[in-house]
Amino acid sequence: MKKKGVADLFLLFLMLYLILPIIATALYAFSTEWNSTVLPEGLTFKWLSVLFQDVEFIQAFGRSVLLSGSAVLLAFLLVVPAIFVIVLYFPKYEKWMQTIVVLVYAFPGVILAVGLIRTYTQLGIPMILAVLGVYVISIFPYIYQGTRNSLRNINAKQLLDAAELLGASKRQAFAKVLLPAIYPGLFVGALLSFSILFGEFVLINLVVGSRFETVQIYLMEKLSTSGHIASAVVFVYLVLMGILTLAISVLTKQSKGLVKS
């Protein structure tokens, strides 16, 4: 009994450690003055409203959404079909997929930034496209895991064979049977990828810099100028992440439910 209490207390402290920074930042975003007191002196919506009236922020937010969104979209158009084909028809090539996954993990943004700058300044391709390309590759592990697990969960191969036996064409079998069944899993991969890219700073900062100001770069600038505005940015960012996380967990539950039923 006593041991149980200790374990629970330990977990409670851990959760506190994880949650406190989030709460503190949120508080700061709504506080009037908070420089010399332990708790804020008053609450206000001023900072958020200032932030949302700042054209620069809205634009930066738009750029972030555009960049992360395009990367996810491109990944789905180019990468997902390839994963389908390999997992379903050429399982022996899955080794290569795993290799790419390991490569992506082994080379973080800092290293890639060096390679990109060395390569694409000589070729004259716009840097932002180079970054977009790397983004598409860097979310590969998440999309690959999500897609592969979904395909395995529903026994995709048998499902397609069954559909074709019942007279569906290959195209029909894909569009009417397979896609609806794995849609939640794919969507989870997309949301996860989006949220990861949304927080990416290294590549965009080193390779493109302020020429394409995303939310992260905007935040970096505000760190040195206005703490309140910076905290409002972080607050908005956290709310967005919260929504994405919840969506992911609900969808994951749904896709599990799908398999069970």
Next chain:
Amino acid sequence: MFFVIPLVNMFLSSFTDSDGFTLNQYKTALLNSYILQGFKNSITLSAVSALVALVVSLFAVYAMMRFTDPVKERILVMINLTSNFSGIPLAFAFIVLLGNSGLFTLLFEKWNLDALASFSLYSWSGLLLIYIYFQLPLSLMLLYPIYYGIQQQWKDAAALLGANTVQFWMKIGIPVMLPGIVGTFSVLFANAMGAYASAYALTGSDYNLAAIRIGTLLSGDIFAQPELASAIAVLLGATMISAMVLSEWSIKKARRNL
């Protein structure tokens, strides 16, 4: 094309200077005490933060296992949320808590806890605190499934044969989980080695880490030296790859044992 070509190009450029092939970049990188110190700082920071996160996660996951499924799920959702909280937003949150006029800094001053109030977020220990923060969700996520591998039947069997809990974990549980734990450690280590944004947001390029050195050499605060940056990046990549190889090897070994 966006991944391999730049890497190959970087590798090649790390061997060049204005007159062609050279090993000078590596000579510079390996003989320059400042760069070496950056590596040393990166490696110790990564190793310590990975170790702390790992040990804490081991106990935390063990504690989590006793809850019912809905509670577990709620905890997992929360861990998921915090796993995206890294980089610059995270650095800022810690400034609010422990910066020069942070919440805790003021609290400690109020209670006259000078030892705690003098804690500097902009130092090694401050960075360590932040690194541990972003390592924790990842290690919890990675260890959670490994714990599932420990089957209740084994515990029952061991108990029937007269082993107590401590003996079970020492003789069965930990040996079975060890490869997974080693693998997790290497992922965490690599994760911290490549981290850049948090440290950059906190200390600009003041604090000497390998990743920060690369950034400085690229953007050229003083003068850009992309070739030297390439050499450091290659060395950093080599460190990562060795961590990965170690983890792959331990996972393979694990499969053989199970």
